[in-house]
Amino acid sequence: MSNAFIDKLNAHVALSRDDVALLEAECANARDVPARHDLIREGDPSGPLFVILEGWACRYQILSEGARQITAFLMPGDCCDMHLGASHIMDHNIATLTDARVASIPRERFGHLIATRPILTQALWWAQLVDEGVLRAWIVSMGRRSSVERVAHLMCELYIRARNIGLNTGDELELPLTQIVLSDALGLTYVHVNRVLRRLRLEGAMRLRGGVLVINDIVKLAELAGFDEQYLQRKLKRAA
Amino acid sequence: MSNAFIDKLNAHVALSRDDVALLEAECANARDVPARHDLIREGDPSGPLFVILEGWACRYQILSEGARQITAFLMPGDCCDMHLGASHIMDHNIATLTDARVASIPRERFGHLIATRPILTQALWWAQLVDEGVLRAWIVSMGRRSSVERVAHLMCELYIRARNIGLNTGDELELPLTQIVLSDALGLTYVHVNRVLRRLRLEGAMRLRGGVLVINDIVKLAELAGFDEQYLQRKLKRAA
DNA sequence: CGCGTTTTTGAAGCCCCTCAAGTGTAGTGG
DNA sequence: CCACTACACTTGAGGGGCTTCAAAAACGCG
Numbered sequence: 001m002s003n004a005f006i007d008k009l010n011a012h013v014a015l016s017r018d019d020v021a022l023l024e025a026e027c028a029n030a031r032d033v034p035a036r037h038d039l040i041r042e043g044d045p046s047g048p049l050f051v052i053l054e055g056w057a058c059r060y061q062i063l064s065e066g067a068r069q070i071t072a073f074l075m076p077g078d079c080c081d082m083h084l085g086a087s088h089i090m091d092h093n094i095a096t097l098t099d100a101r102v103a104s105i106p107r108e109r110f111g112h113l114i115a116t117r118p119i120l121t122q123a124l125w126w127a128q129l130v131d132e133g134v135l136r137a138w139i140v141s142m143g144r145r146s147s148v149e150r151v152a153h154l155m156c157e158l159y160i161r162a163r164n165i166g167l168n169t170g171d172e173l174e175l176p177l178t179q180i181v182l183s184d185a186l187g188l189t190y191v192h193v194n195r196v197l198r199r200l201r202l203e204g205a206m207r208l209r210g211g212v213l214v215i216n217d218i219v220k221l222a223e224l225a226g227f228d229e230q231y232l233q234r235k236l237k238r239a240a
Numbered sequence: 241m242s243n244a245f246i247d248k249l250n251a252h253v254a255l256s257r258d259d260v261a262l263l264e265a266e267c268a269n270a271r272d273v274p275a276r277h278d279l280i281r282e283g284d285p286s287g288p289l290f291v292i293l294e295g296w297a298c299r300y301q302i303l304s305e306g307a308r309q310i311t312a313f314l315m316p317g318d319c320c321d322m323h324l325g326a327s328h329i330m331d332h333n334i335a336t337l338t339d340a341r342v343a344s345i346p347r348e349r350f351g352h353l354i355a356t357r358p359i360l361t362q363a364l365w366w367a368q369l370v371d372e373g374v375l376r377a378w379i380v381s382m383g384r385r386s387s388v389e390r391v392a393h394l395m396c397e398l399y400i401r402a403r404n405i406g407l408n409t410g411d412e413l414e415l416p417l418t419q420i421v422l423s424d425a426l427g428l429t430y431v432h433v434n435r436v437l438r439r440l441r442l443e444g445a446m447r448l449r450g451g452v453l454v455i456n457d458i459v460k461l462a463e464l465a466g467f468d469e470q471y472l473q474r475k476l477k478r479a480a
Numbered sequence: 481c482g483c484g485t486t487t488t489t490g491a492a493g494c495c496c497c498t499c500a501a502g503t504g505t506a507g508t509g510g
Numbered sequence: 511c512c513a514c515t516a517c518a519c520t521t522g523a524g525g526g527g528c529t530t531c532a533a534a535a536a537c538g539c540g
Binding site: 013059061063064067068069071072082083084085091092111114115118121122125126128129131132133135136138139140142143144145184185186187226228 | 253299301303304307308309311312322323324325331332351354355358361362365366368369371372373375376378379380382383384385424425426427466468
């Protein structure tokens with residue numbers, strides 16, 4: 001049984017057998033969580049660290065007027081809220097988007113790992129920096145890219161991230177995101193996301209239908225997005 | 241001579257005398273950097289870790305069409321790019337906004353600190369998480385807040401962050417950000433930022449003039465911003 | 481089939497952008 | 511002391527991209 005979390009860390013930093021065994025032990029308690037289920041709610045004290053082993057999830061915040069903003073998509077291998085030390089009050093929610101398999105590591109165990117396993121710490125720190133890079137890319141998109149560029153850029157990001165963990169089959173990818181979810185991530189309305197997707201389809205760049213993303217022309221898509229290969233390779237493809 | 245970096249970490253995690261001494265030694269090489277000077281450029285291999293001791297800086301990215309997006313403001317105590325392990329290619333720039341005093345810690349030294357000082361690691365990890373929280377808040381702003389809310393929210397964030405490190409004098413704060421810089425951070429045009437600032441001034445919430453921010457009515461400003469006190473306390477006011 | 485959710489399409493409107501010009505405000509040098 | 515320059519700030523008019531409102535079509539699932 002492969003472990004997406006370990007695979008992801010291992011792809012960047014060569015973990016020792018001991019480190020791998022420790023992580024496997026921590027993930028042994030993984031449980032199944034249905035779709036659309038909150039793992040963490042805003043206002044809760046921070047509990048254990050969650051690791052997504054299968055399925056998709058997202059971070060989001062709800063504003064007073066009811067608007068929702070998704071701030072991250074989580075896929076297998078990603079983990080949430082690596083808090084250390086004293087408990088915090090969560091300032092956002094995390095919910096599954098699909099049925100998922102989720103492991104939870106108690107905070108004390110996590111603190112112990114950080115204090116005693118330098119290589120593992122390095123791997124986790126790297127994962128944290130990658131996530132931060134993605135957040136910055138989102139800010140750039142929302143601040144300075146048009147709706148078409150923004151949608152195309154997100155599709156590039158998700159496609160490459162998914163490909164890096166072997167979720168794709170050729171140019172196809174199971175992408176279980178409704179247009180409503182996409183619009184909440186992109187800061188657009190779902191009506192407009194729909195129109196943008198139509199344009200991308202008509203231009204022959206990509207198609208998203210029935211939860212399946214088909215990349216027809218990755219070069220054209222990346223051009224439309226103003227997608228930076230550099231950022232890709234460094235952040236997401238590195239396997240040395 | 242106080243050290244903003246140590247003060248900031250110490251405010252959250254009680255550092256030992258040894259830890260403080262180590263950090264002081266690392267910061268001994270601090271140098272003065274003029275305003276509008278790049279500390280790090282996109283495409284560079286990651287060098288040392290920079291710590292801002294005095295002055296302001298920002299992270300930013302330039303898009304192909306020349307548009308600029310600022311992804312973070314850095315003030316005294318903040319540090320940039322805590323990379324561990326192998327060198328990375330930077331995917332963004334960091335530049336001073338004012339004359340600044342900057343210390344640099346070689347990456348190997350940093351890695352050594354992380355591997356040997358658990359409490360210090362915990363403090364640095366916390367700082368990293370705080371920065372991530374700010375990034376998420378920016379995404380929420382850009383995605384779902386109007387221009388007035390967005391400007392007000394940023395002013396709240398900067399005012400509270402500055403107050404936490406004692407940069408304010410009562411309701412006043414030296415804020416060396418031109419309207420052009422603000423617009424590049426907010427994803428707006430400087431023309432529109434100007435109009436929004438006028439509205440905030442006329443409504444009696446705040447005034448920004450000649451590099452000085454005056455908060456006339458913090459309650460009204462926070463209301464206009466939809467500013468979350470919780471987020472404040474957790475991320476920015478915590479002093480225990 | 482029947483129901484809820486998602487997707488699609490149309491029409492009208494507003495928020496913010498673009499373009500343009502004019503007004504400070506420092507700093508520099510004659 | 512004033513001309514000159516550079517830069518930031520301010521204001522106006524018009525346009526466009528995305529939103530809002532509305533409703534129909536398609537899909538998935540008991």
